[in-house]
Amino acid sequence: MFDTIILLLDATLRVATPLLLLALAGLFSERSGVVNIALEGKLLGSAFAAAATSYATGSVWMGLLAGMATGFALAMVHGFASITHRGDQIVSGTAINMLAAGLTVTLGRYWFEQGGQTPSLVGDQRFQAIDLPLAGMLQDVPLIGSLYSKLLSGHNLLVYLAFALVPVSWWILQRTRFGLRLRAVGENPHSVDTAGVSVTWLRYRALMIAGLLAGIAGAYLSTAHSAGFVPNMSAGKGFIALAALIFGKWRPVSVMFGCLLFGFLDALAVRLQGVEIPVIGEVPVQAIEVLPYVLTVLLLAGFIGKAIAPKAVGQPYVKSR
Amino acid sequence: MNNNKLPAWINVLLLPLLNLALALAVSALVFIAVDVNPLDAAQLMIEGALGYQEGVGYTLYYATNFIFTGLAVAIAFSAGLFNIGGEGQAYIGGLGTGLVCLLLGPSMPFWIVFPVALLAGMAFGALWALIPAYLQAYRGSHVVITTIMFNFIAASLMVYLMVNVLKPEGEMSAVSAVFESNAHLPMMHDILGWFGIDFVRSPLNLSFFLALAALVLVWLLLWHTRWGYAIRALGSNPTAATYGGINPKRLTVIVMLISGALAGMLGMNEVMGYSQQIRLGFVSGYGFTGIAVALIGRGHPIGIFFASLLFGILFQGGNELSFEYANIEREMVEVVQSLVVLFSGALSLMLVKPVEKIYLALTASRANQANTQEA
Numbered sequence: 001m002f003d004t005i006i007l008l009l010d011a012t013l014r015v016a017t018p019l020l021l022l023a024l025a026g027l028f029s030e031r032s033g034v035v036n037i038a039l040e041g042k043l044l045g046s047a048f049a050a051a052a053t054s055y056a057t058g059s060v061w062m063g064l065l066a067g068m069a070t071g072f073a074l075a076m077v078h079g080f081a082s083i084t085h086r087g088d089q090i091v092s093g094t095a096i097n098m099l100a101a102g103l104t105v106t107l108g109r110y111w112f113e114q115g116g117q118t119p120s121l122v123g124d125q126r127f128q129a130i131d132l133p134l135a136g137m138l139q140d141v142p143l144i145g146s147l148y149s150k151l152l153s154g155h156n157l158l159v160y161l162a163f164a165l166v167p168v169s170w171w172i173l174q175r176t177r178f179g180l181r182l183r184a185v186g187e188n189p190h191s192v193d194t195a196g197v198s199v200t201w202l203r204y205r206a207l208m209i210a211g212l213l214a215g216i217a218g219a220y221l222s223t224a225h226s227a228g229f230v231p232n233m234s235a236g237k238g239f240i241a242l243a244a245l246i247f248g249k250w251r252p253v254s255v256m257f258g259c260l261l262f263g264f265l266d267a268l269a270v271r272l273q274g275v276e277i278p279v280i281g282e283v284p285v286q287a288i289e290v291l292p293y294v295l296t297v298l299l300l301a302g303f304i305g306k307a308i309a310p311k312a313v314g315q316p317y318v319k320s321r
Numbered sequence: 322m323n324n325n326k327l328p329a330w331i332n333v334l335l336l337p338l339l340n341l342a343l344a345l346a347v348s349a350l351v352f353i354a355v356d357v358n359p360l361d362a363a364q365l366m367i368e369g370a371l372g373y374q375e376g377v378g379y380t381l382y383y384a385t386n387f388i389f390t391g392l393a394v395a396i397a398f399s400a401g402l403f404n405i406g407g408e409g410q411a412y413i414g415g416l417g418t419g420l421v422c423l424l425l426g427p428s429m430p431f432w433i434v435f436p437v438a439l440l441a442g443m444a445f446g447a448l449w450a451l452i453p454a455y456l457q458a459y460r461g462s463h464v465v466i467t468t469i470m471f472n473f474i475a476a477s478l479m480v481y482l483m484v485n486v487l488k489p490e491g492e493m494s495a496v497s498a499v500f501e502s503n504a505h506l507p508m509m510h511d512i513l514g515w516f517g518i519d520f521v522r523s524p525l526n527l528s529f530f531l532a533l534a535a536l537v538l539v540w541l542l543l544w545h546t547r548w549g550y551a552i553r554a555l556g557s558n559p560t561a562a563t564y565g566g567i568n569p570k571r572l573t574v575i576v577m578l579i580s581g582a583l584a585g586m587l588g589m590n591e592v593m594g595y596s597q598q599i600r601l602g603f604v605s606g607y608g609f610t611g612i613a614v615a616l617i618g619r620g621h622p623i624g625i626f627f628a629s630l631l632f633g634i635l636f637q638g639g640n641e642l643s644f645e646y647a648n649i650e651r652e653m654v655e656v657v658q659s660l661v662v663l664f665s666g667a668l669s670l671m672l673v674k675p676v677e678k679i680y681l682a683l684t685a686s687r688a689n690q691a692n693t694q695e696a
Contacts, residue, residue, distance in 0.1 A: 037405075037469065081667035090403050090465055092667035094612055095659050102655030103351070109648045110355040116652070231652075239469055246466065284485065286477040293470040297452075300462035309463070 006150050008267055013151070013159060014225060016263025018043065020162045021217035022241035023248070023255045024169050025071075025210040031173065031250060032206030033186040033312040038078050038093035039214055040238025041100035046070040046218025048104035051118040051229035052111065054125045054222075063125070064219040071215025074100065075207040083203050086316035097238075105231045116231040118222070127156035127224035158220040163256070165213070170252040182206055186310035189317045199317045243296040246307050262292040327677055337617060337624075337665060339672055344664040348657045355653075357646060365645055366638025376637055378509065378523020384633030385525075385590045388532035390611025391629055392539050393584035395620040399543060400576040401556040406453060406468025407584040408608030409475030410446040414585020415592045416479065417445025419497060419599035422592070423487075426504030434504045438593055439531070439586070446585015447578040449475060454577030458570040464577070472608075483601045497599040506594040526594035528586070532629075535583060540622040542579075552576055584608060606655070613658050616666040632658070 022039045029036040046067035054063025074096050081092040105116035112118055135153035138145045173179040181202055185192045189199045221237075222229045244262050248255030269288040276282050299307050327336075349359035370380045390407045397404035404410075421438040429437075453467035480495070487497040509525035543549035554562040555572055563569050591603045610632055617631070618624030639654035664671075 035465075037465070077663070081663065085668055085671045087667035087670060088403075090405065091612070091616065091662060094405070094609065095663035095667055098609065098655055098659030098662060102652040102657075102659055105650070105652040106351070106355060106656055109650065109652075113648065116650075236473060239473065242466070243470065284481050286481040290474045290477040293473045297456070297462075297467055297470050297474075300467060301456050301460045302462070307462075314463075 002146075004271075006146055008264070008271055010151050011267035011270070012260060012264040013155060014263075015266045016259045017159045017162045018217040018220050018225065018237055019241045019244055019259040019263055020166070020256055021158075021213050021220065022238055023245045023259050024162075024165055024252065025213035025217070026242055026245045027169065027173075027250060027252060027255060028182070028206045028213070029075075029210040030245065030313055031186045031310055032182050032203045033189060033310060033315065033317070034078070034082060034203055034207060035089040035314045036078075036093060036210060037090060037239075037242065038074065038096035039241055040234050040236065041093070041097035042071045042074045042211060042214035043218045043221065043238050044097075044104055044232070044234040045074055045100035046215040047222040047233060048100075048108060048118070048218075048229045050215075050219035051121060051222035052108070054121055055118050055228070058125060060121075060125055060127055060219075060223050063223050064216065067219030067222075068212050068215035071213070071218060072208060072211040075211025075214070076204075079204050079207045082316065083200055083207070086318065089314055089316070101232060104229070108229065108231070118229040121223060121227045125223065126227055127158055127220070129154045129156055130160070156220075156224045158216060158224050161216070162220075166252050166256045173252065178205075183310075186312055189312050193317075193319065199319075203317075240292050243292050246296055246309075247292075247299055249307050250310060265289075265291050327673075327680055331676065331680065333619065336669075336672060336676060337619060339676070340665040340669060341617060341661065343672075344657070344660040347660050347664070351653075351656050355648060357649065362642060365641055366634065369641025370634040370637040374521040375523050376641070378521065378525040379637040379640070380630070380633040381509075381529055382524040382526070382590065382595065382633075383636040384629040385529045385532045386587050386607040387610055387614045387629035387632045388536060388625060389587045389590070390584055390608050391614030391618060391625040392535055392611075392622070393580045393608075394611045394615035395618065395622075395625055396539055396543070396552070396583065397576055397580040398615060398620050399556045400552045400572065401559065402457070402573065402576060402580075403465050404450065404468055404577060404580045404584075405465050405612070406450065406471050406608075407580075407611045408604055408606070409468070409472035410449045410581040410584035411587040411608050412475045412479055412604045413449040414442040414446030414581070415588025415603060416482070416599065417585065418442035418588035419487075419500075419592045422500040422504035422597075423497060423599075426501035429503070431503045435506070438504070439589060442585045442588040443582035444585070446583070446588075447581040449585075450577045450581025451574070454574045454581075457577070458573040476602075480601065483599065487599060495601040496596075499598045500593070504593065505597050506589065508594075524595045526590065528590040528594045531586060531589055535586065536622040536626055539583070543622075548575075584611070610658060613662045613666070616662060616669070 022043060025042070026036045026039055049070035050063040050067030053066035054060050057063070078092050078096055081087040082089040108114070108116040108118060132148070132153035135149040139149045173183060181192060181197055185199055185202045192202065193199050221233060226233065240262050241259070244258035245255055247258035247261070265288055269285045272283050272288065273285050274282065352359040352362050370376050390411060393407045393410065394404055418438045418441055421441040422434060425434045425437060449471060453464050453471055456462040456467050457464035483495040483497070488495055489498045506527045508522070509529065510520040510522050512527065513520040543553060551562065551567045551572055554565065555567060555569055559569055587604065587607060592599055596603065614625055614628040614632055618626070618628035635654050635657055639651055642653060643650045
């Protein structure tokens, strides 16, 4: 039983990692007032770029770089449309999601001729598990030993990076001048403009951060979590992350718990497949799968707490008003 | 949005066409990137979509779907609401249509099954829009986010229903039983056959006429009724609309219900017309294409009709491409579609300023010429 729980939590960490990176990406962009439903597309696009580059160069680091560059580029498209030309942020995000879904498979087919997949990645083309110091020695210590060496140790670098980025994001948002302005521009862009700070440049910077973070998430998906790119492998993770962002009320630490909760549900759904539970019977996987969405809708409806979005989110900024 | 100094024909016709041309130009670059001559591809697509009867049938069959989902997006948009949940509403709507066909098909004649299936599709689609609509109107939760969530909930619900409830014993893939023949929509080749016109077999069916009727009805509703006026007023200036005595909450719910019902009609074409059974994932992105259709069509039924035709040609032409080229599949169409959404939607304001400049320069020089001639 204890081992099962450890395995479940272990899987939770792995599934929650891309959600967390994406949700933090969404956090920066939405706190600056730019709705980011393009997370899904950025994830997919950068996952493909990372796997393709990693395969071509044999180095996962080049893959990571390519993933981040792709996330960045897609974020700039989003910015160009929705900040520079004041286009509808939802429409722009939808376009990016469609573009990534179509372009990855089209290019994948052309380059690798495997129906849109990249070839399997091996060895240095992937991120490998890292054993934390003393993990081997502490293994046999009851409770703490297995918690440390089985649950916390043995993940790849990006998992640790994702969780380390939570306090970093908090610090940037709450303790730096940039963070203060970023939050202000998402609540009341006019006040920021009046203070002589460029709304456009602030929002662009927020989107840059978002693009890079989403790029890391994509690289994680195809070069760490899986061994290669598969068409449509993002499978709605971008939207679950969006849900977690709302669930965490646009605050880094709460968002992390949201991601862990949704990651746990995902891991649980896999575990419970075909398992009979006393009294309830077999729980349909789909019932667990929809929980993140249902919980988010309930939260949005104000039935469990209240999620209040940044005030200026979704509105293009028009200077002269 | 339209407070520029341009005449209507530039705003309504030239700018959308320029945006579309830009999207197609960038698409051409993608074709070049995968070693396909874009002109060859365009020729192949147009011939495949319009060059022979079966191709035309397929083109119009796809267009039927896009008219439904495009109208669904457009009518919500005219009230200032972004219904991104057409995908889920169409899915659940198709379930309603399919259930009626399964339940009434064995015992009832077509003229009963047909209207009930239509109404059930509309009701199920509307119902799936109701909760997001209610939450938007009365609890202030954003309709974009809730409809996205409802798309996923619909997808999971359908997987569950297909696998656990609707799949007949011994069936391997996730499909329902095939409907009895009196729960099939008449196919276009049969309908034309009654009038002595020969038309080759294609998936085109009676629901094409339903789509045309929907276009006319939405046009009448939006521009020739009090409700339509209220809807457009709410969309262009909610404060003024409220001041003018319109109840924005009630109207929001009503508009979303109509939008969901329109999306729900997609099942008539896909489920009762084309596949004659419920299949897993039959909506396959048509709901999202509706966004593109509504954007290029500028939310007007006439525009939506032509935009639907355009996407019908793209989809059928895309099929033709995938036969001809080994490495090209339907995703290529998705790329073109995404670029259309980007340029005609998100970047729709990009060309306004430059076009305005050129137009003003041209008219100014013409006026100058006229002045000098007079003098």
